[in-house]
Amino acid sequence: MVRQLRVGPWERAAAFLTALIALSGCEERNTYLPPPPPQVTVAKPVVRAVTQYLHATGNTTAINSADLVARVAGFVEAIKYNDGDFVKKGTVLFNIEQEPYELKVTEAKASEQSARASFKKAQADYERQAELLPSGSTTQAKLDDATASRDSAQASLDQSVASLKQAELDYSYTSVAAPFDGIVTKRQVSVGAYVGSGTTPTVLATIVQVDPIYVDFNVNEQDVLRIRAEIRKRGLTPGELRKVPVEIGLQTDDGFPHRGHLDYAAPNVDSSTGTLAARAILDNDKRVMLPGMFVRVRVPTEVEDNALLVPDSALGND
Secondary structure, three states, X not given: OOOOOOOOHHHXXXXXXXXXXXXXXXXXXXXXXXXXXXXXXXOOOEEEEEEEEEEEEEEEEEEEEEEEEOOOOEEEEEEOOOOXXXXXOOOEEEEEOOHHHHHHHHHHHHHHHHHHHHHHHHHHHHHHHHHHOOOOOOOHHHHHHHHHHHHHHHHHHHHHHHXXXXXXXXXXXXXXXXXXXXXXXXXXXXXXXEEOOOOOOOEEEEEEEEEEEEEEEEEEHHHHHHHHHHHHHHOOXXXXXXXXXXXXXXXXXXXXXXXXEEEEEOOOOEOOOOEEEEEEEEOOOOOOOOOOOEEEEEEEEEEEEEEEEOOHHHHOOO
C-alpha cells in the first residue's frame, strides 16, 4: 500500500530556491582580458631614380582644318563622298558643272594659237627688214614698223597664254578635291544647288586632319622658370627641346598611355594669365583622340638619381 505524500507551499518554495542556486553556480564568470598588442608593419625604404613631372591640362586640336569652298560659280553636279568619310589627299569630293568652263578653255586655246601665228609672222617680217637694212633695200622706218608689229604680237601672245592658263585654272576649280588626308564633315549643299556666286565663297564642307594631332596646354610662370633653369643646366638647344617627350591621358584613361613630343612653346608669357602656351604633337593613327577633347598632360622635367621612397601607407597617421 503506497501512501501519497502531500507537499505544502513552503516545501515547494524551498526546492525552487535550491534549484536556482545550483544553476547560478554552473555559469562562467565574466573576466577582463587585455587586448592583444597592435601589429606593426615594417618596410625598408627604397632608393632609386625618380622622374619629376610637370602636370597640366589641355585640349586636342586638329593639325589641319579647312573649309572646302566653291571657287567658281555653277550648279553642283555630283557629290562623291559620304558624310564623315576618311579621304586621301587629291580625292575629288564635289563636281561643279564643267561644260561652260571646258568651252572657255577651248576658246582660249584657239585665241592662243591665233596669237602665236600672228607673232610668228611679225617675227619673220622683223627679221626680213633687219636683213635688208644694211644693203639699203629697206628703210629704217620700215624696220621700226616691223619691230613695233613684232612687239605688239608678242604682247598679244602673252595675253592669250595668260587667258588660257586662267581658263584652265577655272576649269580645274570645277572639281573640289581634298587638300590633305582627313575626315570630311557633312555636306553643306546638295546636288543641283547653285554655288560660287556673290562676294562670300560658298562653303561646301569642311575637312579635318586628325593624324597626327596637336595638344595645346599652358604652363604657369613658376614652372617656366624652373624648366628654363633645367634647360640651362642640361645645355639643351631649341632644336633639342622638340625631342622632349610629352605624355597624354584622356578622361577615361588610367595614367598617360599616349606619347608624343613637344612641338612648340610661345616666346613670351601671357601677362594677363601668367602662363606660357605650349603645344605637343603625337600620332593618332587609330583616331582615339578627336579635336576639342579635354586631356591630362604630363611632361618629364628632371630626374632625381637617389630618391628615398616609402610606401604610401607609411605616410598615414592615426
